[in-house]
Amino acid sequence: MALALQSLSLNPGKRVLPGFALSLGISLLFISLVLLLPVTGLLMQTAGMTWQEYWSVITDPRVVASYKVTVYAALIASLFNGVVGLLLAWVLVRYEFPGKRLVDALMDLPFALPTAVAGITLSALFATNGWYGSLLAEVGIKVAYTPLGIIVAMSFTSLPFVVRTVQPVLEDLAAEDEEAGITMGGSDLTVFRRVVFPSLWPGLLTGIALSFTRSLGEFGAVIFIAGNMPYISEITSLMIFIRLQEFDYAGASAIASVVLLASLILLFAINIWQAHYLHRIHGR
Amino acid sequence: MKLVKNAKSIALALALGLSAVPAWAADQRLLNSSYDISRELFASYNEHFAAVWKEKTGKNVEVRQSHGGSSRQAQAIIEGLRADVVTFNQVTDVDILHERGRLLPEDWREQLPNASSPYYSTMAYLVRKGNPKGIQNWDDLARAEVSSVFPNPKTSGNGRYTYLAAYGYAQKAFAGDEAQIDEFVKTFLSRVAVFDTGGRGATTTFVERGIGDVLITFESEVNNIIAEYPDQGFEVVVPKVSFLAEFPVAVVERHAQRNGNLDLARAYLEELYSEEAQRLLAGFSYRVHNEVVQAEFAEQFPELELLTIEEIAGSWSNAMEVHFGNNGKLDQLQRR
Numbered sequence: 001m002a003l004a005l006q007s008l009s010l011n012p013g014k015r016v017l018p019g020f021a022l023s024l025g026i027s028l029l030f031i032s033l034v035l036l037l038p039v040t041g042l043l044m045q046t047a048g049m050t051w052q053e054y055w056s057v058i059t060d061p062r063v064v065a066s067y068k069v070t071v072y073a074a075l076i077a078s079l080f081n082g083v084v085g086l087l088l089a090w091v092l093v094r095y096e097f098p099g100k101r102l103v104d105a106l107m108d109l110p111f112a113l114p115t116a117v118a119g120i121t122l123s124a125l126f127a128t129n130g131w132y133g134s135l136l137a138e139v140g141i142k143v144a145y146t147p148l149g150i151i152v153a154m155s156f157t158s159l160p161f162v163v164r165t166v167q168p169v170l171e172d173l174a175a176e177d178e179e180a181g182i183t184m185g186g187s188d189l190t191v192f193r194r195v196v197f198p199s200l201w202p203g204l205l206t207g208i209a210l211s212f213t214r215s216l217g218e219f220g221a222v223i224f225i226a227g228n229m230p231y232i233s234e235i236t237s238l239m240i241f242i243r244l245q246e247f248d249y250a251g252a253s254a255i256a257s258v259v260l261l262a263s264l265i266l267l268f269a270i271n272i273w274q275a276h277y278l279h280r281i282h283g284r
Numbered sequence: 285m286k287l288v289k290n291a292k293s294i295a296l297a298l299a300l301g302l303s304a305v306p307a308w309a310a311d312q313r314l315l316n317s318s319y320d321i322s323r324e325l326f327a328s329y330n331e332h333f334a335a336v337w338k339e340k341t342g343k344n345v346e347v348r349q350s351h352g353g354s355s356r357q358a359q360a361i362i363e364g365l366r367a368d369v370v371t372f373n374q375v376t377d378v379d380i381l382h383e384r385g386r387l388l389p390e391d392w393r394e395q396l397p398n399a400s401s402p403y404y405s406t407m408a409y410l411v412r413k414g415n416p417k418g419i420q421n422w423d424d425l426a427r428a429e430v431s432s433v434f435p436n437p438k439t440s441g442n443g444r445y446t447y448l449a450a451y452g453y454a455q456k457a458f459a460g461d462e463a464q465i466d467e468f469v470k471t472f473l474s475r476v477a478v479f480d481t482g483g484r485g486a487t488t489t490f491v492e493r494g495i496g497d498v499l500i501t502f503e504s505e506v507n508n509i510i511a512e513y514p515d516q517g518f519e520v521v522v523p524k525v526s527f528l529a530e531f532p533v534a535v536v537e538r539h540a541q542r543n544g545n546l547d548l549a550r551a552y553l554e555e556l557y558s559e560e561a562q563r564l565l566a567g568f569s570y571r572v573h574n575e576v577v578q579a580e581f582a583e584q585f586p587e588l589e590l591l592t593i594e595e596i597a598g599s600w601s602n603a604m605e606v607h608f609g610n611n612g613k614l615d616q617l618q619r620r
Binding site for chain 1: 355380436438439476477478479480481485488489492493494495608609610611615618619620
């Protein structure tokens with residue numbers, strides 16, 4: 001990608017699409033209308049508050065408890081997805097098996113499914129009288145209506161992020177590299193650690209980060225399985241929803257701005273880190 | 285069905301070049317914005333009203349329905365949905381139509397009998413087969429081995445009513461001793477197994493997921509659930525004291541006037557008080573004011589002491605501020 005851009009800028013006369021100014025203009029307009037304007041609107045909602053009010057809303061003990069629940073659950077869910085997503089991507093890229101195309105297509109199901117449907121289905125499966133829930137209940141694990149349920153819902157809705165970011169990287173990774181490693185006498189683990197993983201790492205981390213940010217904002221799927229007990233299993237999106245129900249738009253926007261800021265910082269951090277990493281690896 | 289009819293009338297109108305109106309098409313249209321679980325009720329009432337109106341004026345009326353959470357419905361009307369009448373399950377949601385949009389007069393509750401609430405209900409319990417935990421009244425719900433399910437009072441009117449009912453019970457039981465009342469309601473809240481965001485969600489949790497020993501919801505809902513799941517053997521328990529849950533109705537005057545429906549809208553709501561309509565409402569397990577109908581259905585509706593919002597919290601606006609507002613009583617009692 002970086003290479004492609006570079007060669008493009010070296011030969012400015014050879015653009016595939018004409019009208020750079022026009023296309024850039026449209027892109028910027030689109031970004032402004034669809035992304036920046038709503039964000040500005042959100043921040044404007046909080047403009048009527050004093051700093052003190054803003055601070056007291058976002059540091060309310062119940063809201064703070066919800067940050068903790070949300071961040072912990074999202075963290076565990078995205079790390080879980082990192083492991084499982086890598087495995088799935090690996091299987092899909094490296095092996096041929098009947099029904100592979102179907103499995104590949106199924107990977108996107110969590111994106112296609114309305115999140116509320118996912119939530120209801122998951123809570124039905126994991127309730128103590130559901131298929132999975134009844135088995136888990138025998139070993140004393142309760143998932144539905146506990147914080148564990150939040151993790152399940154979050155990892156379900158954000159799994160494709162990891163699979164879909166790792167998959168192309170794996171496809172680009174030539175099997176010859178691994179073979180070379182093996183020929184040079186590396187054990188399987190060493191080859192994975194020294195050859196495969198370094199190339200995979202940026203993609204995997206991006207996938208995990210996307211999965212994490214998505215989980216921070218998930219509402220529909222979580223709400224049906226969380227149980228929503230104050231201080232225990234209330235997520236931040238629910239706190240926003242509650243404020244809206246009270247016609248308290250400023251309060252809702254204040255809490256939303258915290259989530260937004262957290263996601264933005266994380267995404268920027270990942271981008272910067274990735275640029276550094278690529279620079280170090282490829283030396284450009 | 286209605287959709288099919290609409291599609292048919294559109295198709296026909298197009299076929300006739302939009303000139304001739306089919307003889308069976310409605311002469312008048314009315315939009316009723318209502319709460320979530322009243323679909324069947326108003327489908328049935330609209331049929332009744334159409335017949336009455338036809339007899340009275342000779343005109344065909346088609347009543348269209350919009351259903352949703354009553355706060356969301358109010359919001360939609362303020363933002364421009366041109367509903368002629370509202371039939372809500374929360375007084376505050378009608379009040380906001382006056383406060384935010386001046387769409388109806390402040391004294392809307394005096395426009396119709398019984399404070400503009402043609403029918404009412406109360407909070408009752410749905411318990412599992414044989415009532416194994418012996419749940420009879422609010423103090424049973426505070427017992428350590430009982431777990432209850434009702435929607436979150438922060439997001440649902442249904443949940444607010446339940447909270448107020450328990451609070452009202454405590455006020456009577458502890459003769460106004462605030463420390464004891466708070467302690468009781470705090471314990472009561474701590475026994476909740478799941479806080480769903482709405483009434484139907486709580487029903488699903490209790491019925492389908494098998495969570496909790498008791499579901500607290502409108503008496504009318506409790507009876508519907510029992511009828512819907514006959515094989516589960518659920519039982520209804522009506523506590524000795526509970527909350528008077530009013531179902532306010534009002535003409536959205538500003539909109540009805542613009543739609544030229546003012547008389548029709550008024551007649552639509554007034555008809556709800558007729559004996560026949562009251563019988564229809566009682567058939568849907570709502571309590572009604574008409575004495576004849578009351579006597580007919582006496583067996584279905586056990587007598588209990590109904591506490592009004594005025595008795596419990598002075599007024600709705602006071603209740604919203606003191607109990608449900610940010611850092612209000614509810615927040616304090618749920619704090620750990």
